[in-house]
Amino acid sequence: MAVAAALVSMFFCTPVASAGGAWTGFTSPNDGAHVAVGEPVLITGISGVGEGTSAAGTEVSIDKGPWLPADGNWPWRYVITPTTPGDITVSVRAQHDGEWGYGSRSLVLHAGTPGVLATVYCPCDPRLYEFPVADIDRLPVELGTRVRLDRPGRLTGVRVMRGVYRGPITVRVWGPGGVLLHQQEEPTVTPSHLPIAFTTPVPVVTGEEYVVSYYTPEGGYVATEDFHIGTLIRPPFSVPRDAGVYHYGQGGGFPTESWNASNYSIYPVFEL
CATH class of the missing domain: 2.60.40.10 (Immunoglobulins)
Known part of the structure; x- marks a missing residue:
C-alpha cells in the first residue's frame, strides 16, 4: 500500500x-x-x-x-x-x-474503501492531549473548530479551555454554509473538563460540516499552533486539516480564517 x-x-x-x-x-x-x-x-x-x-x-x-x-x-x-x-x-x-x-x-x-463504523460511548468529544499557550491577542474574536460526524445524533454542548480572559463568552454552532444553528451566552467560566451544556441540543447530519465556536470580546484565549496538520479521526468525529478557524470583529461572526494549523481548544460534545 x-x-x-x-x-x-x-x-x-x-x-x-x-x-x-x-x-x-x-x-x-x-x-x-x-x-x-x-x-x-x-x-x-x-x-x-x-x-x-x-x-x-x-x-x-x-x-x-x-x-x-x-x-x-x-x-x-x-x-x-x-x-x-x-x-x-x-x-x-x-x-x-x-x-x-x-x-x-x-x-x-x-x-478509499468503506471502513468500519466504530462503536462509540457518548457523551463524547474529539479532544486529544494538548499543551496550549496563552495568546497575547486582546482583540474581539470568534474562535472555532470544524468537524464532521460519521452518524446522526445531537450536539449537546461544548468544552472550552479558557485563557486569561475570564469574562462572559458567546457560544455558537454553525451549519453548512455558515448558517447559525445555535447561540447562547455563557456568563461564567466553566472548567475545561466540564461541558457547557446547550439550552437546546443541535441535531446533526452524517457527513455535513459543522463549526462550534465561541466569541471573546477581549481576546485572551489559548492556542496550539501546528496542531491540525492532518485529518483527525476520533469516532464519531472527523476533524479536518486546518480545522481551527477564527473571525475578528466586534460581536464575532462565522469563523473561516485559519493560522498555522492552530487549535483553539473548543470541542463539540456529541450524543446519540
Whole structure:
C-alpha cells in the first residue's frame, strides 16, 4: 500500500510494553477507520515509561516498512497521506534506555474503501492531549473548530479551555454554509473538563460540516499552533486539516480564517 509519510496526542487501545519498560499506544484514528486517498491523516498516541514519564523515543512503521521517528513522545504524532486505495498497516514502538521494543498492536486503515463504523460511548468529544499557550491577542474574536460526524445524533454542548480572559463568552454552532444553528451566552467560566451544556441540543447530519465556536470580546484565549496538520479521526468525529478557524470583529461572526494549523481548544460534545 503506497503512502506518503511526514513528521508532524486518551488511549483507545491497550498500551503495549516495550523493552526496558517503555510502553506505547494509539489515541487516533480507530482500528479499521476509513481514510480518503490523497488526504493527510494524523496518527497520534502516547509513549511512556511507568505511570507518567515520557519515553525517550517513538517510531512508526507503515506496512512493515522502515521504522521512522514520530514527532514527540507524550504525546507523539505522525502524518501519512495514502496515495492509492487499499489497506494500510500502522505500527508503533517506544524506546527506553537505548532499547527499542517490538512495536505495539498495529492498526489497519482502509484507504478509499468503506471502513468500519466504530462503536462509540457518548457523551463524547474529539479532544486529544494538548499543551496550549496563552495568546497575547486582546482583540474581539470568534474562535472555532470544524468537524464532521460519521452518524446522526445531537450536539449537546461544548468544552472550552479558557485563557486569561475570564469574562462572559458567546457560544455558537454553525451549519453548512455558515448558517447559525445555535447561540447562547455563557456568563461564567466553566472548567475545561466540564461541558457547557446547550439550552437546546443541535441535531446533526452524517457527513455535513459543522463549526462550534465561541466569541471573546477581549481576546485572551489559548492556542496550539501546528496542531491540525492532518485529518483527525476520533469516532464519531472527523476533524479536518486546518480545522481551527477564527473571525475578528466586534460581536464575532462565522469563523473561516485559519493560522498555522492552530487549535483553539473548543470541542463539540456529541450524543446519540
